Amino acid sequence: MTTAQLSLFDDADAVDPARVDDALQALGARLPARIHLGTSSWSFPGWTGIVYADRNGRPASEQVLAKHGLAAYARHPLMRTVSLDRTFYAPLSRAEFAHYAGQVPASFRFVVKAPAAVTDPVIRRSGSGEPARDNPSFLDAAAATTAFVQPALQGLGIHAGPLVFQFPPLGHRLLADVPRLAARIAAFMAVLPRGPLYAVEVRDPQLVCAEFAAALRDAGVAPCLAVHARMPPAGEQAATFSLDAADCRLPLIARWNLHAGRRYDEARSEYAPFNRLVEEDAPTRAALAGLACGAAAAGRDVFITVNNKAEGSAPLSVQRLAESITTTGDRTAR
Numbered sequence: 001m002t003t004a005q006l007s008l009f010d011d012a013d014a015v016d017p018a019r020v021d022d023a024l025q026a027l028g029a030r031l032p033a034r035i036h037l038g039t040s041s042w043s044f045p046g047w048t049g050i051v052y053a054d055r056n057g058r059p060a061s062e063q064v065l066a067k068h069g070l071a072a073y074a075r076h077p078l079m080r081t082v083s084l085d086r087t088f089y090a091p092l093s094r095a096e097f098a099h100y101a102g103q104v105p106a107s108f109r110f111v112v113k114a115p116a117a118v119t120d121p122v123i124r125r126s127g128s129g130e131p132a133r134d135n136p137s138f139l140d141a142a143a144a145t146t147a148f149v150q151p152a153l154q155g156l157g158i159h160a161g162p163l164v165f166q167f168p169p170l171g172h173r174l175l176a177d178v179p180r181l182a183a184r185i186a187a188f189m190a191v192l193p194r195g196p197l198y199a200v201e202v203r204d205p206q207l208v209c210a211e212f213a214a215a216l217r218d219a220g221v222a223p224c225l226a227v228h229a230r231m232p233p234a235g236e237q238a239a240t241f242s243l244d245a246a247d248c249r250l251p252l253i254a255r256w257n258l259h260a261g262r263r264y265d266e267a268r269s270e271y272a273p274f275n276r277l278v279e280e281d282a283p284t285r286a287a288l289a290g291l292a293c294g295a296a297a298a299g300r301d302v303f304i305t306v307n308n309k310a311e312g313s314a315p316l317s318v319q320r321l322a323e324s325i326t327t328t329g330d331r332t333a334r
Contacts, residue, residue: 015071016072017075018048018052024077024078027323031322032296034296035080035304035325036303036304037079037318038111038306039305039318040306041086043066045065045273047315050315051073051076053072070100078315080108081109081305082110091147092152092155094154097155109303111253113165114163114165118140118144118147121134141191148163149192149196153195161303165199167200175204178212197222197251198222199224199253201223201224202226213240213241222250223253225252225253225254227254227258227288227310228258234287246298252301252303254288254303255305256284256304256305256307257307257310259309259310259311271308277317279312280311285321288324293328
């Protein structure tokens with residue numbers, strides 16, 4: 001027995017990957033290399049038997065998975081990315097990013113959310129989330145660079161995927177002048193350090209429009225499709241942002257967040273413990289599969305992350321999406 005094996009079995013907090021069958025391994029091998037599928041976070045005990053092995057007949061706790069589950073998650077044949085959502089609530093240090101990077105294979109990429117401190121126009125009350133006052137750091141590029149971009153790039157290195165600036169619902173005051181708001185967001189993105197793959201995700205359907213698409217394009221920023229109950233369908237968003245155009249050179253970035261017609265709290269309650277597909281969303285799956293196949297065939301990178309609230313179990317949604325992508329790709333190749 002090697003030293004590495006001894007340290008694994010001596011570690012009371014070690015998390016092992018679930019056993020996967022030959023069919024799942026083959027599915028992972030068929031998925032084009034440019035396509036990175038994954039989930040939002042990884043710390044869900046309900047994924048035991050799907051992503052994680054049990055620990056002496058019991059699932060690992062959420063706390064253990066949060067600290068020790070990433071390496072096992074990244075060994076799943078379909079999980080090539082994960083969304084670091086915790087960075088939306090508080091920035092991480094370079095060392096914390098580097099700790100995550102040290103647990104994944106060379107081909108793995110992280111989708112990282114920028115902190116709300118620079119994307120939310122208000123400071124919110126703890127607990128209720130209600131606006132308390134205007135946020136002086138909203139669209140502050142210097143703060144975004146220091147607190148987010150630099151630590152993420154330095155810590156993640158080659159594992160840095162899209163840096164996603166998700167803007168929550170921005171309110172009537174800002175949305176009253178969409179062209180001006182689009183120009184402000186684009187100007188903010190344009191002065192961030194060049195080099196990383198930046199993406200913008202919005203939660204206001206008014207911003208899925210030609211003016212905003214043009215502003216992002218001029219800033220050299222990719223739109224991130226927000227598959228969410230508040231937003232138009234994924235295919236409609238992609239068309240507005242020209243992500244389905246033959247001459248598009250942008251990567252395809254999508255976050256499949258929430259089932260249509262659902263609220264987060266409602267979906268969390270009805271879908272927990274996230275170990276089965278409760279409400280499948282075949283139209284969204286088909287739309288994302290078609291967009292992914294088209295992008296990969298054109299030599300564009302694809303990053304799609306899935307939340308448990310999309311259908312009930314994010315890793316099972318990833319599997320069904322991978323099946324749809326490979327089936328669509330096979331049909332296209334004929």
